Amino acid sequence: MSFAEHAIAVLREKGYKVTRPRRQVIEAIGRAEGAMSPGDIGKMMGEGGRHLDQVTIYRVINLLCSLNLVHRVFSQGGYVRCDLLEEEGCHRFLICRGCGSLQEFRDEALCRQESEAARKLGFRAEHHVTESSGLCRDCRD
Amino acid sequence: MSFAEHAIAVLREKGYKVTRPRRQVIEAIGRAEGAMSPGDIGKMMGEGGRHLDQVTIYRVINLLCSLNLVHRVFSQGGYVRCDLLEEEGCHRFLICRGCGSLQEFRDEALCRQESEAARKLGFRAEHHVTESSGLCRDCRD
DNA sequence: GTTGGTGCAAAGGATTTGCAACTTG
């Protein structure tokens, strides 16, 4: 099942309407290799498909975020589809500075150690986000 | 040596002029417990000390960032002083959702494991940032 | 047919730029 199919199924399941603008944003984010800002999505619509109002894009992105279908990438100021089905737990991003592509993953052991390091400093960590930059397999050579 | 003293020494050393606005911003960030946005700093100046132009605040913050004297806190949209003297390597933030206070630390072992996890996915990580939210010692009770 | 969603207009912030006047070293 593709990201778009999954996202649309979730919308239906939660009682949200499946509209043309929502499909368009979902497909744009689903196809993107890296993070997309609301502006990026707007420009892409302007060229290819049918025009989408900028305000609508913001609203759709907010909805998708609240459903954990996309995540905000802080260091890039954009959003990416979330391919991890588990809704809980922390997520980590690998962001290629060569091609801008982005990979998300989870690692329970790292999460635990991160929390443990915080605990030693008297801090009770509840949630954390990590963003790594570097070079992906294709850009290393 | 306080943060402000250290920051001013670095400015001098790198050939930047030590002006009143720069002192003011450095002292504001140095005194703050948590992250401060450019707007926060502007408001604080309006009340206490002498007024500072918003544009100047942006420019001073950019300078301090480029010198690694302050770091951007993504999840908060603000900036904090960096207390770690080593300029290299990754940094981690503990951000209290109770009082908003912020603590920065380094952990070599975590850094290595983070990189190792990336490597297993074919990614060569060069740098990473982690922000954890939770409760600090004082807010846990 | 209802309810929720979209598009438009407009407001509100945040951030950047150009340039003349000023201050530091």
Next chain:
DNA sequence: CAAGTTGCAAATCCTTTGCACCAAC
């Protein structure tokens, strides 16, 4: 004194809000 900095004005960009119209269920 010269070079680097600041303050102001204004431009630009990003994001949100209110409301009438429209489309999905």
